[in-house]
Amino acid sequence: MGPKILTVDDSKTIRMIVARAFKPFACEILEAADGVEGLSIIKREKPDIIILDFTMPVMDGAEMLTKLKSEPEFRNIPVVMLTAESGRENVLRIAKLGVRDYLIKPFKEEIIIERVGRIIDLKAKNEAVHKAKRYDDPLHILVVDDKPVILEQVEAGFADTRWSVQGLAQAGQAVDHCSQRLPDVILVSLSLPESAGFMLFQMFRASIKTKSIPILALSVKTATDEQMRAQQLGFTGIVTKPIDIEDLKTKITRALNLDTSYKYFQRQDNMLVLRLPANFGPSVANDVSANLRSKVCEAVDAGLSRLVVDLSQVKAADVTLIKLGLSTIQLCQELDVHFVLIGSEAVCRECKNYEETKDWQFVGSFDEALENLNGKPLAPA
Amino acid sequence: MFQDIDDLVHLAVTEVFGTMLNMTLSRGAMADGDHRNGKPHVAGSVGFIGKLAGVVYIHVPEPFARQITAQLLGLTEAEIQGHEMVNDAMGEMANMVVGHLKSRFSDRGSPCVLTIPSVVRGCNFCIEAVSSTEGRLYAYDCDQRRIIVELLFKTNSSH
Numbered sequence: 332m333g334p335k336i337l338t339v340d341d342s343k344t345i346r347m348i349v350a351r352a353f354k355p356f357a358c359e360i361l362e363a364a365d366g367v368e369g370l371s372i373i374k375r376e377k378p379d380i381i382i383l384d385f386t387m388p389v390m391d392g393a394e395m396l397t398k399l400k401s402e403p404e405f406r407n408i409p410v411v412m413l414t415a416e417s418g419r420e421n422v423l424r425i426a427k428l429g430v431r432d433y434l435i436k437p438f439k440e441e442i443i444i445e446r447v448g449r450i451i452d453l454k455a456k457n458e459a460v461h462k463a464k465r466y467d468d469p470l471h472i473l474v475v476d477d478k479p480v481i482l483e484q485v486e487a488g489f490a491d492t493r494w495s496v497q498g499l500a501q502a503g504q505a506v507d508h509c510s511q512r513l514p515d516v517i518l519v520s521l522s523l524p525e526s527a528g529f530m531l532f533q534m535f536r537a538s539i540k541t542k543s544i545p546i547l548a549l550s551v552k553t554a555t556d557e558q559m560r561a562q563q564l565g566f567t568g569i570v571t572k573p574i575d576i577e578d579l580k581t582k583i584t585r586a587l588n589l590d591t592s593y594k595y596f597q598r599q600d601n602m603l604v605l606r607l608p609a610n611f612g613p614s615v616a617n618d619v620s621a622n623l624r625s626k627v628c629e630a631v632d633a634g635l636s637r638l639v640v641d642l643s644q645v646k647a648a649d650v651t652l653i654k655l656g657l658s659t660i661q662l663c664q665e666l667d668v669h670f671v672l673i674g675s676e677a678v679c680r681e682c683k684n685y686e687e688t689k690d691w692q693f694v695g696s697f698d699e700a701l702e703n704l705n706g707k708p709l710a711p712a
Numbered sequence: 713m714f715q716d717i718d719d720l721v722h723l724a725v726t727e728v729f730g731t732m733l734n735m736t737l738s739r740g741a742m743a744d745g746d747h748r749n750g751k752p753h754v755a756g757s758v759g760f761i762g763k764l765a766g767v768v769y770i771h772v773p774e775p776f777a778r779q780i781t782a783q784l785l786g787l788t789e790a791e792i793q794g795h796e797m798v799n800d801a802m803g804e805m806a807n808m809v810v811g812h813l814k815s816r817f818s819d820r821g822s823p824c825v826l827t828i829p830s831v832v833r834g835c836n837f838c839i840e841a842v843s844s845t846e847g848r849l850y851a852y853d854c855d856q857r858r859i860i861v862e863l864l865f866k867t868n869s870s871h
Contacts, residue, residue: 344781344784416811417812418815418818418819436808436811
């Protein structure tokens with residue numbers, strides 16, 4: 332459900348305005364009409380943040396705050412004061428009580444969202460239930476770098492994807508761009524003049540709209556100091572220059588948790604096919620392993636219990652391949668799934684040399700695999 | 713000390729209506745029967761007690777009060793049921809205006825406390841102050857709708 336926000340205000344109007352402000356976010360709104368009711372809800376629900384009015388009947392905001400701060404279990408719950416009283420003396424008095432922020436009525440909804448969003452992690456409702464994007468979905472990548480060649484390299488590198496690249500040279504342009512269109516990922520050069528890359532990162536992280544967008548730092552390989560600073564600040568990752576496009580794609584895939592399983596798992600002729608590509612390596616193995624159990628279980632759930640593991644494009648049987656093969660076979664046995672291996676000549680030959688794989692039986696083609704599995708039942712007994 | 717009280721009221725009213733309702737108010741001239749025209753109207757009020765004591769009423773025609781409530785709460789007018797929501801919204805508008813005034817009084821060394829909001833409804837009523845109380849009326853217009861703000865106040869020597 333997301334964080335719990337407690338609004339304590341004797342005005343139902345204000346409580347309704349606060350509830351409406353946070354409606355687009357995945358959070359739970361709790362309401363109390365005075366300090367006594369507020370404390371009771373705090374004990375029961377332990378909210379993540381409290382938006383507290385000052386002047387209320389029964390128990391006012393100051394008294395409630397004092398009581399809250401005396402309870403060790405609840406004293407660290409952040410409190411944002413929302414009050415019509417903006418006089419200097421009042422502000423100072425309230426600040427001394429230990430509030431995290433102070434908002435004056437009248438207020439704009441955007442302001443309350445912004446301030447609360449600085450304290451707790453607010454996620455848009457559609458973001459919270461959003462289905463993971465696929466690697467082949469359109470993505471919008473913002474690159475902030477004053478070197479035109481870098482922008483060209485990234486653009487050219489993504490030509491085989493559906494990812495669009497917007498290159499901008501200045502931090503200010505990036506802020507303007509994000510106010511119009513939010514990118515899926517932002518790449519920021521750390522070598523922008525006057526540490527603008529770091530300042531831009533902090534601005535994006537301070538804004539509720541951009542705080543969840545992955546931001547990768549672009550940095551020259553040897554500039555370890557700025558890379559360390561970026562890591563300390565919390566950049567999502569570092570991409571070193573010269574840019575290795577495959578590495579950049581992998582980092583974006585991980586940062587966005589893109590679904591890549593469709594590249595390896597397909598359904599064909601009432602079977603699940605796991606097809607490993609020619610460039611099989613640790614990164615592909617990780618992608619496959621991450622999806623293996625869910626994909627096979629999904630197929631079994633849909634009534635399919637036959638798996639073809641196609642290694643015909645793989646050039647060699649190394650430890651990574653063997654480990655993946657063993658875990659696949661073990662999973663098939665566990666789920667009563669019939670499987671057939673298709674191997675390239677090299678894989679078939681090399682597998683004979685290892686104790687773990689010497690008994691693996693391969694067929695030479697997809698047709699043979701079909702023939703082999705045709706006698707097997709479609710679904711587990 | 714409060715020779716500019718008219719300006720303070722103006723600032724408070726325009727800021728509250730501008731921020732909460734996105735309404736741009738312009739000052740208008742008071743006319744006879746502005747809020748005593750026999751038509752239903754609603755007046756949200758909040759008092760303040762301190763060296764300067766008084767009360768502020770915000771009078772609007774009943775249909776306009778419903779529009780204000782709907783806009784404030786992000787609802788349609790059809791969703792405004794009964795008087796309670798309108799009363800609470802009009803009381804809160806008055807509370808914000810007087811809260812604004814209170815802060816300015818406090819900054820000038822005249823702290824005060826606010827009363828809880830209340831609402832008066834009726835068709836043909838006027839607020840009469842006792843002697844020694846000063847009264848001011850301010851008229852505002854917004855898209856041909858009229859808002860009357862009434863301030864009654866006196867200096868309290870015991871504070």
